[in-house]
Amino acid sequence: MEFRKARAADLGSLVALLADDKLGALREDPSLPLSQAYLSAFAAIDSDPNNELVVVEDGGRLLGMMQLTFIPYLTHQGSWRCLIEGVRIHGSYRGQGLGRQFFEWAIQRARDRKCRLLQLTSDKQRPDALRFYESLGFQATHEGFKLPLV
Template sequence: MNFRKATAADLPAIVGMLADDELGRLREDLRDPLPAAYTEAFNRIDRDPNQELTVVANETGALIGTLQLTFIPYLTYRGGIRAQIEAVRIRKDQRGQGLGREMFLWAIERAKSRGAHLLQLTTDKNRPDAIRFYESLGFKASHEGMKLHFP
């Protein structure tokens, strides 16, 4: 697998992967052309040195996965850096082959290389298989997450 920084040309494939599950299809808009909001978001992410939007390609160069790492500097832990992993997706026809584990192992090493002292994630409680997968990688449900959505 080849990990690289995402480009604007990758957006349709990325959004396609984000929309290709039961929860994603409710919140993503996979029209052609993509709504401008995706390009605007990509540009904000691309300019921010604390964001890494990554794509994963197979040996032929086809995109088969994506993830986003956010590096959060803060004062606790003696001015530590916390890494957050989001939007991990594998193309539907590539699932079940161990690629998710490879992507997470890569992300863990990437977070360490950027000086993070921990890698965190949130997951929907309605995804028990995902929770078991994260636990198999050593993640622990140490905190109760809460969200406040705005209209």
């Protein structure tokens, strides 16, 4: 099993992973050719040294993905944080420990980047994910807000 930076050639599989659950199916479009918006987003992430789109691969098959964004803060004495977004594990691999291994890797990556805090959000409609994050030691210490702009 390998944890590595995503490549442009992975993009179709990544969008399919994002679309492969009840919430993602409502907001993603995995049809080919992919929308230019996905290509542009990938290029922006790939060129930003504070963003990493990471995949877990086994035998050439993409089994999971997440985006790590490293954010400098003036608060907490000018420290860095790592924000985790876009987490997906292939449906047939959920519940087998792969997500835990992936998060352990991500936690170490944040430590390697000298982050003092790791944070994420998860939709309240994903109770299994919420329990999973709590089992990793994440705490629901804040109330989050979103404002749709579209």
